[in-house]
Every structure is written in C-alpha cells, then in structure tokens.
Amino acid sequence: MIRIDKELIFSLIEKNGFRSVGLSAPDGILYKLPELAREIENRYPGTSVFVFLEATYGTCDLQNAEADRLNLDAVFNIGHSTDIPKMGSKTFLIRAEYDVDVEAAMATAAEVLRSHGYTRVGLITTSNYGGAMARAEAILTAAGFEVVKSKPFPSLFEGQVFGCNYYAPRNSNAEAFLFIGQSMFHAAGIYLSTLKPTYLVDPHFGEVTDVKEEGDKMYKKAVLGIYKAKGGDKFGIIVGLREGQSFRAKGEWFRTRLSQLGKVATLMALRDISPARINLIRDYDAFIELGCPRIPMADRGFEKPILSYPQGLALVRLFEGKDIGDIFNMNVWA
Numbered sequence: 001m002i003r004i005d006k007e008l009i010f011s012l013i014e015k016n017g018f019r020s021v022g023l024s025a026p027d028g029i030l031y032k033l034p035e036l037a038r039e040i041e042n043r044y045p046g047t048s049v050f051v052f053l054e055a056t057y058g059t060c061d062l063q064n065a066e067a068d069r070l071n072l073d074a075v076f077n078i079g080h081s082t083d084i085p086k087m088g089s090k091t092f093l094i095r096a097e098y099d100v101d102v103e104a105a106m107a108t109a110a111e112v113l114r115s116h117g118y119t120r121v122g123l124i125t126t127s128n129y130g131g132a133m134a135r136a137e138a139i140l141t142a143a144g145f146e147v148v149k150s151k152p153f154p155s156l157f158e159g160q161v162f163g164c165n166y167y168a169p170r171n172s173n174a175e176a177f178l179f180i181g182q183s184m185f186h187a188a189g190i191y192l193s194t195l196k197p198t199y200l201v202d203p204h205f206g207e208v209t210d211v212k213e214e215g216d217k218m219y220k221k222a223v224l225g226i227y228k229a230k231g232g233d234k235f236g237i238i239v240g241l242r243e244g245q246s247f248r249a250k251g252e253w254f255r256t257r258l259s260q261l262g263k264v265a266t267l268m269a270l271r272d273i274s275p276a277r278i279n280l281i282r283d284y285d286a287f288i289e290l291g292c293p294r295i296p297m298a299d300r301g302f303e304k305p306i307l308s309y310p311q312g313l314a315l316v317r318l319f320e321g322k323d324i325g326d327i328f329n330m331n332v333w334a
C-alpha cells in the first residue's frame with residue numbers, strides 16, 4: 001500500500017489559503033487522485049481541484065505552466081519527492097511511500113552478500129521507499145555488514161537516485177549495492193554507473209535479483225545504438241518540452257558540433273518523445289534526445305537509433321576519432 005503525505009497537502013492549503021489546486025502523480029498512483037480531490041473539496045468547501053491525467057515521469061516533469069494556464073494557486077506533485085519542497089512557481093513535491101516490510105527481502109540479501117564475500121554495502125533507493133532505508137540498514141548492520149554512507153546529491157536524501165542521477169552510488173566506496181524497490185531500470189543504472197555488483201531487493205515479493213545480466217544487455221543495446229547512429233549523416237536533436245527536461249543549450253551545442261563535423265543536424269522539440277512522433281521524420285538517420293535518458297533504454301519501437309545525452313556525447317567522440325567513453329554517466333544534473 002502506498003501512503004500519500006496528505007497532511008502536508010492540507011497544511012499547505014490552510015497556510016497559503018489556496019482555493020484552486022491541481023494534483024499530479026505517476027501512473028501507478030494516479031487512480032488515488034480523484035478520491036483525494038473529493039476529500040480536499042469536502043474538507044475545504046469552495047475549493048476547486050483538478051486531477052492532471054497527463055503522464056508525469058519524475059521531478060523533471062512539473063506542471064507550473066499548466067497551473068498558470070488553468071489559473072491554479074498550486075499543484076501538488078505526488079510521489080516524486082526530494083528534499084526541496086517546492087519546484088518552480090507553483091509545484092509542491094509531496095511524499096508518497098510504500099508501506100513495506102523489508103525483513104524477508106533483507107534476510108535473503110544478507111545471505112547473497114555473504115555468499116559472495118561482500119562486507120561493505122551501499123543502500124540505494126528511490127523516494128517511494130525512503131522510509132524503508134533505516135530498517136534495511138539496521139538489518140544489515142545486525143548481520144555484521146558495514147553500511148557505507150555516500151555523499152547525497154544536493155537536495156536528494158542519503159542513497160536516493162533518479163533514473164538520470166546516480167551521484168550517490170558513483171560517490172560511494174561500497175563493494176556492492178542493494179537497491180530497494182521494484183525498478184530494474186534504476187537497479188541496472190546503479191550497476192552501469194559504477195560497474196559494481198548490484199542487487200535488486202524487492203520488498204513486496206521478498207526477492208533478490210543480481211542485475212548484471214539485465215545491465216549488460218542494456219549496455220550492449222546502448223553501444224549498438226551509438227554505432228548504428230555513427231553510420232548516419234542527418235541527425236535530429238530533440239529538446240524535451242517537459243519543464244525539467246528542456247536543455248536547449250545542450251541541443252545548440254550538438255547542432256554546432258555535428259555541423260562542424262560535416263553532419264546535418266536539426267533542432268527539434270517534443271513533449272512526449274515517443275516512436276509515434278519520431279518515426280514520422282523518415283529521412284533522418286538518427287536522433288539525440290535531451291529529455292530523459294531512460295527513453296532510449298526502453299525498447300519501444302523507434303525505427304531509427306535514438307540516443308540519450310551521454311550516448312550523444314559518445315557519438316561525437318567517435319566522430320572525433322576518440323573512444324566511446326563513459327556512456328552511463330547519467331548525472332545529467334551534476
């Protein structure tokens with residue numbers, strides 16, 4: 001079960017006198033929002049609440065502009081929290097955490113770590129499992145492991161990662177990592193960013209999975225995409241239109257550099273970077289998308305190679321006659 005920090009929402013409404021607010025959340029939590037909207041409207045008569053049905057993928061994906069368009073006082077973005085309470089002019093980040101019992105999964109994880117001889121372990125997770133970290137650490141410590149503290153990225157909590165920010169594991173001297181949650185993508189991202197053994201610890205099912213096989217597949221796919229793109233002459237440089245994914249300066253840099261290297265490069269802009277839109281541009285050979293580095297990693301039916309920002313940098317390095325470099329340095333904010 002997921003617990004939304006409704007008390008924070010109520011106190012923000014009361015403190016600020018908000019009369020019209022929006023609610024947004026990732027798909028897995030979206031079904032809870034209409035009920036929450038009714039609860040707010042019943043509790044604060046005269047208040048209007050909009051449920052945003054648009055996808056929201058992360059802290060990068062806010063609705064400040066939409067809030068202005070609808071003339072809302074605030075938007076509560078639920079389920080993508082950091083230590084920063086407010087992002088932009090109107091969006092408040094609201095914590096939503098799974099109520100999970102980590103005992104069984106951590107006992108299995110301890111056995112796995114012991115069987116490999118690892119003693120110094122890093123604990124990593126996303127915001128939805130932040131509350132489980134203290135118990136997980138206590139279990140590991142009691143089992144004789146050293147839980148290594150890593151320097152958190154500014155505004156993220158100890159051990160928190162995003163799909164585009166692996167600062168915590170990259171700045172840790174742990175021998176191996178445990179990722180608490182269900183996202184293979186995040187767990188494999190830790191492995192790919194650090195090349196250290198990483199295990200997905202799923203507290204819902206009590207399962208522990210070594211992510212190496214999946215991570216190696218992702219690495220090969222990413223490298224293959226870069227080499228396929230290298231055969232091209234015409235590149236689309238896609239700047240994301242989601243609020244926190246809009247890296248125009250990076251787009252301009254790619255256009256200039258690729259042009260200097262004798263390629264055709266065109267700036268494009270898109271909100272939902274999906275095959276349905278990209279595949280319409282048939283006479284371009286490959287695309288570099290600057291929105292979210294997760295997009296090229298999912299096999300979603302793109303007809304032409306589509307590269308993330310670090311993959312795009314690798315492509316430029318290859319055109320310059322250099323090696324491919326670190327293609328999973330996904331700390332695009334760092």
Ligand code: SF4
Binds near residue numbers: 057059060163294
């Ligand atoms: S850019 Fe992608 S990985 Fe990063 S926060 Fe946004 S949705 Fe998550």
